[in-house]
Amino acid sequence: MSARRRKIEPKEPHGLAAEAVRYLEWLADRGYSETTLYNRRLGLLRFLDWCSERGITRPGELTRVVLERYQKSLAGYRKEDGRPLGLQTQENYLVDVRGFCRWMARRRVILYDPSSELELPRLSDRVPRGILTPEEVERVLAAPDTATPLGLRDRAMLEVLYSTGMRRGELARLAVSDIDFERGTVLIREGKYRKDRVVPIGERALLWVEKYLEEVRPEHVVPPDDGCLFLTRMGKPFVPNGVSETVSKAVKASGIGKQVSAHSLRHSCATAMLEGGADIRFIQQMLGHASLTTTQIYTRVAITALKEVHARTHPTADLRRKRKPEDETPS
Structure with missing residues (x-):
């Protein structure tokens, strides 16, 4: 076993x-x-x-x-x-x-704590890996065959992950009642640190969830219905590893040539929002980070806005700028 x-x-x-x-x-x-x-x-x-x-x-x-x-x-x-x-x-x-x-x-089971002087590995302050460009994300989201019931379900799951930035375990625990279609929000119950939070969800993700609820979920639900949103083909709630397998399958089918995980959609969501001008404290609230320091790591990968400023202001950044006749060209 x-x-x-x-x-x-x-x-x-x-x-x-x-x-x-x-x-x-x-x-x-x-x-x-x-x-x-x-x-x-x-x-x-x-x-x-x-x-x-x-x-x-x-x-x-x-x-x-x-x-x-x-x-x-x-x-x-x-x-x-x-x-x-x-x-x-x-x-x-x-x-x-x-x-x-x-x-x-x-509890006095042992006389002293032998781990008190144990030195843990030093972790480098690395940026998140597996962050996808918006174009790569679209290819992954479009990978499931939505002409099939399971493909439609998978598309809805991927859309929710990317739109909300929620963790795979949080997606697995979502209930139908957690989706507020009128307000465009999702209630994430007992996220990390057992804290609930409400986050926005995009219109496109809501449309896919609505289509899944109408066409797929009724065929998979096994009475008594416990209200879990996403169900396996056997009518059971997903486990986190099942969510990861769904994402991996879509990534492979998309042909983007990258090895990414379910968490990569969360990273990609945060990075895209930051590059789009979102305040980092809003992203912190959306992702459910206890510390702003955790969220700030995304500022190191949100390079698009920085490159735009660099291109506008640095004298050697753009060779296409109009040159004066006397400007020398590189030999």
């Missing part, structure tokens, strides 16, 4: 696995989102498997040296395609373990 479906199965009542189960229950009791719990479980499963392979099964056996060995194993791991884990992925796995160790130390 894949790690995505596996549960943590303790073999002894006070072993590492049993404490991990209690830790996840503690997080759930404190209102952490299902996405956070899911990701935390995957991270802990990876760590528990690594420990089990080395005979480490009890909390007291965790030391700083053990955690540093685990960190080194993450850095040296290679995926099926031969690529290493990204630094962000490595950090996420280590944060999962650090939270677990801190919790055990607070």
Whole structure:
């Protein structure tokens, strides 16, 4: 069974696995989102498997040296395609373990927190990857065959993702009642940090959603209808990975020749709005960022407006400008 479906199965009542189960229950009791719990479980499963392979099964056996060995194993791991884990992925796995160790130390399951001096990978302040031009986005949006029910559904999903900049998990959780056609808004429930927000949605996206609701969803819904907006062919709500597969399929069919993810439509939405003159604080609210610093990274990729200013003002930017007769041409 894949790690995505596996549960943590303790073999002894006070072993590492049993404490991990209690830790996840503690997080759930404190209102952490299902996405956070899911990701935390995957991270802990990876760590528990690594420990089990080395005979480490009890909390007291965790030391700083053990955690540093685990960190080194993450850095040296290679995926099926031969690529290493990204630094962000490595950090996420280590944060999962650090939270677990801190919790055990607070509950006196262990005498001290072995992760307290663990140094996380240094992440460079990189710009988002996979940002598409408006032309490339249009090719991706037009890729599904809208003459088929599933193609029409996929087109509606892609339009909503790009129009609103919402995350894939937020799209998967959308309910029919969350779409306000009259006001042209979408209610995003329990986004990241479990915060609701209302964002605008464009007229074109609304037209595709309306067409999907009229022609496709009634044929897929399985009673009792829980109101989930986008349904699989089996009538079940999408999971985030299902949304990613839908986007990947459209990207491949579009022929743009780029490897992009569902999050790329979110990045592309923000960049297009910024280049169109949107205030960065509005984009922050639209994307649901807790910090403006997170949103400001898009100012580094919104280059169109800067190039226009440069072309208008820099004396050597445009060779097509009228020259004086005595101007020299480059040899």
